[in-house]
Each structure stands twice: as structure tokens, then as C-alpha cells.
Amino acid sequence: MIRQLSDLTDDEVIAAYQVEDRSRPHLRSNFVSTVDGAVEIDGQSKLMSSPADQEVFGKLRMLSDVVLVGAGTVRAEGYNPLRLGAERRTWRQALGLPENPTLAIVSSRLELDPADPVFVRAPVRPIVLTHEAAPRDRREALGEVADVLDCGETEIDLKVLMATLAERGLPQILCEGGPRLLGALTAADLIDEMCFSLVPLLAGPGSGRITAGSGSKVARKLRLSSALAAADGTLLMRYLRSA
Numbered sequence: 001m002i003r004q005l006s007d008l009t010d011d012e013v014i015a016a017y018q019v020e021d022r023s024r025p026h027l028r029s030n031f032v033s034t035v036d037g038a039v040e041i042d043g044q045s046k047l048m049s050s051p052a053d054q055e056v057f058g059k060l061r062m063l064s065d066v067v068l069v070g071a072g073t074v075r076a077e078g079y080n081p082l083r084l085g086a087e088r089r090t091w092r093q094a095l096g097l098p099e100n101p102t103l104a105i106v107s108s109r110l111e112l113d114p115a116d117p118v119f120v121r122a123p124v125r126p127i128v129l130t131h132e133a134a135p136r137d138r139r140e141a142l143g144e145v146a147d148v149l150d151c152g153e154t155e156i157d158l159k160v161l162m163a164t165l166a167e168r169g170l171p172q173i174l175c176e177g178g179p180r181l182l183g184a185l186t187a188a189d190l191i192d193e194m195c196f197s198l199v200p201l202l203a204g205p206g207s208g209r210i211t212a213g214s215g216s217k218v219a220r221k222l223r224l225s226s227a228l229a230a231a232d233g234t235l236l237m238r239y240l241r242s243a
Contacts, residue, residue, distance in 0.1 A: 002227045005052055005236070014059055016226045017195070017238060025166045027068075028193040029175040029182055030060050031210040038203030039179060039210045045077065052230030053197040060195060062088040064101045064174035066127070066165055071107035073178035074118060079103075081121040100124050102170060105146075106181055108156060110138035119145035129164070131156050158188045183213035186220065193240050194222060200233035 005013070019026050032048050033039055041048055049057070061067060067082055082103040084092070089099040104127040105112065112119075112128065119126055119142075128142050131152040139148050151161040165173060175185060185191055196210075222239035229235055 001224070002229050002235075005055075005228045005230045008228070013056070013228070014063070016228065017056070017060060017063060019063075019172065019193075022172055025162060025171040025173070026192050027162065027173045027175060027185065027190050028060065028064070028195060029177075029185070029191055030057065030195040030197075031177060031182065032197040032199060033210055034199055034201040034203045034207075036202050036204070037209060038201075038207035040207055041201075041203055045177070048199050048201060048203075050197075050199055050230065050232055050234045052228075052232065052234045052236060053199065056195070056197065056228075056236050058084070058088065060174055061101060062091060063172065065097075065172040066102045066104050066170040066174070068104045068106065068165075068173050068175045068181070070178045070181040071105055071109075071112055072180070073176065074105055074112065074116075076178070079118045081118055081123065082126075083123045098124065101174070102127060104129055104165065104170075106130075106156060106161070108134060110134050110142060110148075112138075112142060114141045114145045127165075127168075129156065129161050158185060158190055162190060177210075179208055179210055179212035183211040186211060187213070189220065191220070191241065193225075193238065196237045196239065198235040198237070 032045055032053055062084060082100060084100050092099055100123045102124050106129045110130055126146040128146045128148045129151050132150045133154045142148050149164055151157050151164055221242045223242050225238045225240045227237045
């Protein structure tokens with residue numbers, strides 16, 4: 001079941017993460033964790049990433065229509081504009097896809113800086129997903145650099161959010177975090193797929209899990225679709241929800 005990443009071609013790695021029908025809404029999440037379950041080191045998950053994790057991370061972005069991320073993660077991780085490399089843009093164009101996926105930021109309070117490069121240098125106008133009761137002044141400021149969309153009246157309804165993205169022609173959704181967004185999506189039973197990189201590190205106590213927040217405690221059964229092993233000991237696993 002476990003294949004060596006170094007034995008696979010780029011096309012074979014891409015095939016390991018392809019969905020059967022791109023026209024159907026599909027929510028894929030992608031997270032990295034240490035062996036002892038830490039989701040971050042010094043407040044950032046990218047400090048745990050390995051070359052193998054970065055390779056798959058880039059391919060998952062390439063396969064997506066939209067990258068979904070919480071506002072807190074954008075701030076904590078210092079997100080850059082969502083721009084793929086030349087080879088991946090060419091790959092997308094050959095499939096009739098836009099050169100770059102769209103970035104969609106989930107935010108109830110709209111505590112985002114319109115002057116942030118993630119907005120002003122974006123190759124595709126980003127989306128901010130919020131609700132009708134969000135602060136009006138922040139909405140207007142962000143509306144200069146992003147499409148601000150309501151997905152609920154006083155709080156964000158995640159099922160409405162999913163439908164909103166699909167209606168805009170963005171059914172292939174890649175969620176990159178953070179833990180509270182993943183927790184909310186899990187509680188709403190919206191996760192179709194979990195891509196999980198296990199890096200050979202022990203972070204020690206203090207870090208949280210890849211999921212957080214309150215909500216349903218009902219376990220969701222997943223099935224292992226593929227598992228790749230990198231030379232540095234990183235395991236890259238893809239799980240799909242069971243029928």
C-alpha cells in the first residue's frame with residue numbers, strides 16, 4: 001500500500017490525488033502534523049514542512065479551483081499571494097482551467113488588511129466569505145480588493161459557503177486551515193477528503209491538534225486511498241470519506 005515518492009513520476013503523484021469528477025463539489029483538506037501530534041512549531045505550521053510535503057502541497061493547489069483558509073491562518077502564517085509556478089500554470093491551462101486557483105478567506109469579523117500583498121498582489125481577485133452582520137466599514141474597505149460574499153445572516157453557514165463557491169464555478173475546494181475552520185467543517189460533516197502529512201519530528205508539549213473548536217463529537221469513518229513515503233521519513237496519506 002505504501003509507495004516510495006521517489007519511485008513515482010510527477011504524473012503518477014498527480015494521479016494519486018485526482019478526483020473522479022471535477023464537476024461535483026468536493027472539499028479536500030490538507031494538514032501537516034508531527035509524530036506526536038503537533039500542528040505547529042512557534043505558532044506556524046510551515047516550520048514543520050518538508051520538501052516532500054511541499055511537493056504534494058503544490059500539487060494539491062494545482063488541482064484545486066479554490067483554496068479555502070481562515071483569516072487567523074492568513075495572519076499567523078503570513079500568506080503570500082496565491083500564484084503557482086510556470087509548469088503548474090501550464091498544466092492547468094492544458095486542462096482548460098484558469099492559470100491560478102482562487103483564494104477564499106473565511107472571516108466573521110473581517111480583521112484583514114486590504115493593503116496586504118495577499119490581496120493587492122493576487123493574480124486572481126480573492127474572495128472573502130463572511131455574513132451579513134460583519135462590520136460595514138471593514139466590508140467596504142475589503143470590497144476594494146476582494147469579492148466579499150455573505151454566507152449567512154449573523155454567522156457563517158458553512159453549507160451556504162460550499163454552495164456559494166460551487167455556484168461561482170469553484171467546486172474543487174482545498175482547505176488549508178486553520179484548526180478551527182477544519183473543526184467547524186468536520187462538525188458540519190462537509191469533509192470529503194483528508195490529506196495528511198506526518199513529519200518525523202517530536203515537537204513536545206504545548207501545540208494544539210490540527211482540529212479545534214466545539215461541535216459534533218460523532219466520529220467520521222475514512223478509508224485510506226493512498227500512502228506515499230519520502231526519503232526523509234515523511235508519510236503523505238490521502239483519506240476519503242467512506243460511502
